[in-house]
Amino acid sequence: MHVPDGYLDAATTAGTAAVAAAGVALALRGARRELDERTAPMAGLTAAFVFAVQMMNFPVAYGTSGHLIGGALTAVLVGPWTAVLCMTVVLLVQALVFADGGLTAVGTNVTLMGLVAVGVGYGAFRLLRAVLPAGRTGLLAAAGVGAFLSVPVAALVFVGLFGLGGVADVSLGSVAVAMGGVHLLIGLGEAAITVAVLGAVLAVRPDLVRGARHLQRATALAPRSETAGRPAAPAAPAPVEAR
Amino acid sequence: MGAGHGHGAGLAAMYVPGASPVHRLEPHTKLVAVLAFALVVVLTPVHAGWAPWAYAGFLSLLLGVAAVAGIRPGRLLRGLVVEVPFVFFALLLPVVSRGPRTEVLGLSLSESGLAAGGSILAKATLSVLAATLLAATTDPRALLRGLDRLRLPAVLVQILTFMIRYADVVGGELRRMKVARESRGFRARRVGALKVLGPAAGSLFIRSYERGERVHLAMLSRGYTGRLPTGPVAVVGPRSWAAALSLPLAAAAVLGAGSLLG
Secondary structure, three states: OOOOOOOEOHHHHHHHHHHHHHHHHHHHHHHHHHHHHHHHHHHHHHHHHHHHHOOOOEEEEOOEEEOOOOHHHHHHHHOHHHHHHHHHHHHHHHHHHHOOOOOOOHHHHHHHHHHHHHHHHHHHHHHHHHHOOOOHHHHHHHHHHHHHHHHHHHHHHHHHHHHHHEOOOEOHHHHHHHHHHHHHHHHHHHHHHHHHHHHHHHHHOHHHOHHHHHHHHHHHOOOOHHHOOOOOOOOOOHHHHHO | OOOOOOOOOOHHHHOOOOOOHHHHOOHHHHHHHHHHHHHHHHHOOOOOOOHHHHHHHHHHHHHHHHHHHOOOHHHHHHHHHHHHHHHHHHHHHHHHEOOOEEEEOOEEEEHHHHHHHHHHHHHHHHHHHHHHHHHHHOOHHHHHHHHHHOOOOHHHHHHHHHHHHHHHHHHHHHHHHHHHHHHOOOOOOOHHHHHHHHHHHHHHHHHHHHHHHHHHHHHHHOOOOOOOOOOOOOOOOHHHHHHHHHHHHHHHHHHHHHHHHO
16 A cells, blocks of 8 residues: 555655645644644554554455554544544654655655545545434444545545656556555455444443544433443543643 | 564564664764655656666665665565565556557567566665665664654654554554464454454554553653653764765766766
């Protein structure tokens, strides 16, 4: 998935770098709303989670396995702005420490896997969440479709960039069909893993899933002893006073 | 693990401790040098006849730096593993590209596709080698200091700091879960295994998030104001800049010589 150096010409690389810089700047502002002043430690740990879970191999079909890319999952879990920051940080570390993805292509990779994948995944999730019946199943379905769409759309955006500034003279149609086809399959795997992970988090700590906040409020209206068994609720206002 | 990206051994695995002149360069000068080198490589014209000579020149420059830094060729080769998926794409290009065709071993291949595939392979390889050299001679924490000095937004640097500091902790939890699963006879073979692996990843998220909250509160109680104090920054003289930039400058000289002579 990571675009290496030399795939796209200088103008396209510079263009995507500018897009990525603008997107990350926006995300830095937006993330403050999602995580208030806890931005750095929380986003850092979430990025460490994304990084670790990308190393985990999930069986997809007999003999083959895939791993999560995580844009849509992270967006549903911690919110889209923080997700963009997490993906950016993971991509930076992969490029700088593991030479995975080109150094001049960092902007391109952030645009594709940070901005496009998170944007499409979260956009589709929000749209479907509004349409589908509220509840666990609707939420999981919306997240699954978002995760599924995020992969082939990012791949097609790459094909578009390759058409604009690719170094080879290929018929775009055939590249689009090949890339799109392969990434539809990868998207199915991404959707399955996203739903499995999200379902697990929803079962244990639904309050941590940002994309499920509306469900949280709905249950709060009916008082139950459900939250009583949990050890002390996370001290949300405390940090402000501690400063 | 690690088949996904080959990062299984943790973040520090790429760093080879040493005291060579390359190791001792200030990290931000190295970052600029490697980025500039990658830029020169990318700017090499694809269809020029002398391009292969330029690539050979770039490669010998990198091997020279590796020799000075005391990085063994085997280490560099291991860095190339990440490139594998793109080798297939590059090999496909001559087959699917348009334009005049030539016969190679009985296959009808596009000439421009051959040039493009070859150049993609060469450029990606060179830049991966350069980045591998950077990672092998620079501690991840030093890389962060370099990014900070290059004015990457402070919040982003901090997120990176926390990520790098805890990546091995979170990865370690993942490894322990894996050992626990497999010592109970679990093998991830079919899709049904998602029922086990999904909750495992889910609880990894919960643990990471809760650890983030704990770390944050602990840091607040130690006077964290949103910025980590760093010591006084070392003054970098023109000499160390010149040493660091000798790599991209030599590469630019190779490029210039190629376009003049070719």
